[in-house]
Amino acid sequence: xxxxxxxxxxxxxxxxxxxxxxxDEGTFRELLDPFAELESPHLExxxxxxxxxxxxxxxxxxxxxxxxxxISIEASFQxxxxxxxxxxxxxxxxxxxxxxxxxxxRVYPVLLFDTGGVRLQEANYGLLSIAEIGSAIVALRKxxxxxxxxxxxIGAFGGMSITAGLCxxxxxxxEGRIGLNGPEVIEQxxxxxxxxxxxxxxxWNAIGGEQRVAAGLAERLVADDSPAIKEAIHNxxxxxxxxxxxxxxxxxxxxxxxxxxxxxxxxxxxxxKRWNSIIEGETFNYDRHRDQAVDAEGRGYTxxxxxxxxxxxxxxxxxxxxxxKQIGDSNTRFISVVPDTHSKxxxxxxxxxxxxxxxxxxxxVHQAIEEDKDGEKRAIVAIVDVPSQAYGYRExxxxxxxxxxxxxxxxxxxxxxxxxxxxxxxxxxISGAFLSHGxxxxxxxAFDDEKVNVHVMSKSSAARITRRTVDELExxxxxxxxxxxxxxxFASLGALHDLIDGVNFDDPxxxxxELVREQLNEAILDIKISSRDLSSRLTxxxxxxxxxxxSIKVREKLRELW
Amino acid sequence: METLTFEFPATRTLNSYAHVGVxxxxxLEILLEPSSVPFVRVAVRTGSQGFEKTWGEVLERFFTLNDxxxxxxxxxxxxxxxxxxxxxxxxxxxxxxxNKHVKA
Numbered sequence: 057x058x059x060x061x062x063x064x065x066x067x068x069x070x071x072x073x074x075x076x077x078x079x080d081e082g083t084f085r086e087l088l089d090p091f092a093e094l095e096s097p098h099l100e101x102x103x104x105x106x107x108x109x110x111x112x113x114x115x116x117x118x119x120x121x122x123x124x125x126x127i128s129i130e131a132s133f134q135x136x137x138x139x140x141x142x143x144x145x146x147x148x149x150x151x152x153x154x155x156x157x158x159x160x161x162r163v164y165p166v167l168l169f170d171t172g173g174v175r176l177q178e179a180n181y182g183l184l185s186i187a188e189i190g191s192a193i194v195a196l197r198k199x200x201x202x203x204x205x206x207x208x209x210i211g212a213f214g215g216m217s218i219t220a221g222l223c224x225x226x227x228x229x230x231e232g233r234i235g236l237n238g239p240e241v242i243e244q245x246x247x248x249x250x251x252x253x254x255x256x257x258x259x260w261n262a263i264g265g266e267q268r269v270a271a272g273l274a275e276r277l278v279a280d281d282s283p284a285i286k287e288a289i290h291n292x293x294x295x296x297x298x299x300x301x302x303x304x305x306x307x308x309x310x311x312x313x314x315x316x317x318x319x320x321x322x323x324x325x326x327x328x329k330r331w332n333s334i335i336e337g338e339t340f341n342y343d344r345h346r347d348q349a350v351d352a353e354g355r356g357y358t359x360x361x362x363x364x365x366x367x368x369x370x371x372x373x374x375x376x377x378x379x380x381k382q383i384g385d386s387n388t389r390f391i392s393v394v395p396d397t398h399s400k401x402x403x404x405x406x407x408x409x410x411x412x413x414x415x416x417x418x419x420x421v422h423q424a425i426e427e428d429k430d431g432e433k434r435a436i437v438a439i440v441d442v443p444s445q446a447y448g449y450r451e452x453x454x455x456x457x458x459x460x461x462x463x464x465x466x467x468x469x470x471x472x473x474x475x476x477x478x479x480x481x482x483x484x485x486i487s488g489a490f491l492s493h494g495x496x497x498x499x500x501x502a503f504d505d506e507k508v509n510v511h512v513m514s515k516s517s518a519a520r521i522t523r524r525t526v527d528e529l530e531x532x533x534x535x536x537x538x539x540x541x542x543x544x545x546f547a548s549l550g551a552l553h554d555l556i557d558g559v560n561f562d563d564p565x566x567x568x569x570e571l572v573r574e575q576l577n578e579a580i581l582d583i584k585i586s587s588r589d590l591s592s593r594l595t596x597x598x599x600x601x602x603x604x605x606x607s608i609k610v611r612e613k614l615r616e617l618w
Numbered sequence: 619m620e621t622l623t624f625e626f627p628a629t630r631t632l633n634s635y636a637h638v639g640v641x642x643x644x645x646l647e648i649l650l651e652p653s654s655v656p657f658v659r660v661a662v663r664t665g666s667q668g669f670e671k672t673w674g675e676v677l678e679r680f681f682t683l684n685d686x687x688x689x690x691x692x693x694x695x696x697x698x699x700x701x702x703x704x705x706x707x708x709x710x711x712x713x714x715x716x717n718k719h720v721k722a
Contacts (some may be wrong), residue, residue, distance in 0.1 A: 107641040132642030
């Protein structure tokens, strides 16, 4: 007779015990533990009780004798949401692991994801942190595999699903889920006919561990058993660093999304089947027979046309415009995401970053990297007017987070290869869309205009999810500028290089265009004499004086304790 | 949110620091530091307003039964009196027996 024995569940443990359970006995050493009391400075002001470790555990130790750093997120505190302190703990730890590996000291980074993404109460701090985390992971992958695990309970959602999508090796349990937009958010934004967030079976079938591994969006399925998980993590140390990680497999994923027809009632098993056929060499090319006209509207279109001088922009994917043009002495590639009312993905017709957009951005950026491999690295300008990411069931099923991770990866890779990357925010810069298109640049420029917004979620949704009225939310933004939507508040966080004023934003004259080109040129020249990471966002005057003080302090303390 | 402070006499000293719990729904986090003065001092931050009397009674009962000189911080997210007492007992146990939570 076989008896089912109780396993050593990892899912049931809290974040600290999870980290302990995968490190060799007696080697666990926590940095910035609860008694360091580096808690969020932004929650108490909003009447929310903080936690002493801000919901993230950073532990050094050994895994089967090899040096490792485990980063573990506590899902029970604020849904594992990433705020300024918790985000800086993760980014700061990864930056130190990167330094160690650059100094030929091999340390393996392991991330245990259990998070809804950005902590809405600290909004733009979450976005900034997640961009810095992503940048560190892309840099690290050259030296050492970055291992992610989604054990399950919450899963990996929002901006942190993009982070997971950047890992060299992603492990999941059956209970684990990964997706850009959580089911509740999709139901809220797109309606219950798009997805019923109570339909557990449909959700796990689409975004659960088993499906994700079978559809090429995670590497390995593991049982919820601590010793087995530890072994799987240790095995992942052997990953071949010359193999292309998931977020750079642009071609295969483009075939996957090209294989989908708008009328398809797409089922999870169908996605697995197509993925397997693509792995075996089958190709699906973009349907060129459909209408290729570009919607001539919106600031993204206006400024793309103005800055490139292309009279009637055309593109293989009508919603992603790409063109090259000289700025000063620099060859420059401009990329803009624009509305496409004919898109076969109905959830991405208004300028949202969806599947096609994420992979197209990645493809255009990689093309520039490849073409300039041996010569002058052209500058890349992301023209940003993105209202949101696409909210849809089909989007999640086909791995929208991975499309976003591909765009993040491409921009970060270009920046680190020496391409000056600038983003020019001409309209909205919201959430996962902004993370994918704009947040990985060396310098961020923005129009000083009330139509320019930077945020993580629409006001009405953010109010509903944090259980406040829109008025209460507006009140909170006065105390925490990171929660505000306007560009001046975002500027106070120190991540903006410059605000551009005195031009007609909707209908620019030739002089206006010249002025913007000069600003872009100035930014590009500044980048050429600066470092290739995102550190300028933490060293600017606004960041040091007020905007990022906690982010800076966390990094200093981590360095001391390292 | 509300911050409450309490103080009770105490004589027995403790071995080490202890940290237990999480600021999650219906739960709380306790940070316990041994103290050399003959008091147990408790600072509570709670998301639920208006329960000062209840907190006073729960804490008084616990510290009457458990003599311990310490400085305690509690971050509460709506824990019931039963959960509060369990977490306090757990913190005391960790402080006396569990070496891995000793502050470096």
